[in-house]
Amino acid sequence: MKLAGKVAIVTGAASGFGRGIAERFAQEGARVIAADIDGEGARAVAAPHGDKMIAATCDVSLKTDVDALIQKAATSFGNVDILVNNAGTTHRNQSMLDVGEAEFDRIYAVNVKSIYLTTLAVVPLMTRAGAGVIINVASTAGVRPRPGLTWYNGSKGAVITLTKSMAAELAPKNIRVNAINPVMGETGMLEQFMGVPDTPENRARFIATIPLGRLSRPDDISNAALFLAEPSSSFITGVAIEVDGGRCV
Numbered sequence: 001m002k003l004a005g006k007v008a009i010v011t012g013a014a015s016g017f018g019r020g021i022a023e024r025f026a027q028e029g030a031r032v033i034a035a036d037i038d039g040e041g042a043r044a045v046a047a048p049h050g051d052k053m054i055a056a057t058c059d060v061s062l063k064t065d066v067d068a069l070i071q072k073a074a075t076s077f078g079n080v081d082i083l084v085n086n087a088g089t090t091h092r093n094q095s096m097l098d099v100g101e102a103e104f105d106r107i108y109a110v111n112v113k114s115i116y117l118t119t120l121a122v123v124p125l126m127t128r129a130g131a132g133v134i135i136n137v138a139s140t141a142g143v144r145p146r147p148g149l150t151w152y153n154g155s156k157g158a159v160i161t162l163t164k165s166m167a168a169e170l171a172p173k174n175i176r177v178n179a180i181n182p183v184m185g186e187t188g189m190l191e192q193f194m195g196v197p198d199t200p201e202n203r204a205r206f207i208a209t210i211p212l213g214r215l216s217r218p219d220d221i222s223n224a225a226l227f228l229a230e231p232s233s234s235f236i237t238g239v240a241i242e243v244d245g246g247r248c249v
Helices: 018-028 041-050 063-077 100-128 150-171 190-194 200-207 219-228
Strands: 007-011 032-034 054-058 080-087 132-137 174-183 240-243
Touching: 007 063, 007 100, 018 032, 018 041, 018 080, 018 219, 032 041, 032 063, 054 063, 063 174, 080 100, 080 219, 100 132, 100 150, 100 174, 100 200, 132 150, 132 219, 150 174, 150 190, 150 240, 174 219, 219 240
Parallel strands: 007 032, 007 080, 032 054, 080 132, 132 174, 174 240
Antiparallel strands: none
């Protein structure tokens, strides 16, 4: 088991990519805190895993919630070896001029501020332990932005830049920081990203832009997260891996 003895926090773990990552980490021997603003959903994900996975209700945009999450991990499992900042949100695919200020603020609070908050809370624990891994889930939207998701694209560009800067600053503490850039995926936010109903015809339009001919799936992202978390990637930091079927080529 590649993560035996490790403790991992996965945010946004009630569904989609986060659920896939949390479940994969548990299968590989990690003790996992599955965190989500949807506490009931997080508990449903954790329940089949017994004492190897516990749930936490957490709004990652709130310092009080994030601090409580990190404390719960430390109290329950003694440390935090791996943090996956997966929680994210978007606006519907539309003109940049039609996105309201409150929606814009929420996107940056969940997608960007959350990384600031989790970093402040978890880095002291990792520093004391002498090592750590932080994985930020960004997006191909931060690499090759397209019209209709402008403010979301910007938030994910920020995540990629933060990842590289964090990696450089935290390397002397033996804390590695990397990012994953998924292409549009089979998750609950698919219709928002498309901006049109999720019909076979509309899916086909978007899939046509992906050379390998399909959307991303939770197991694609969990495989990448596992690689970045396990010891075999111990000399990799500051990278943003595109898990995109060739979309960014």
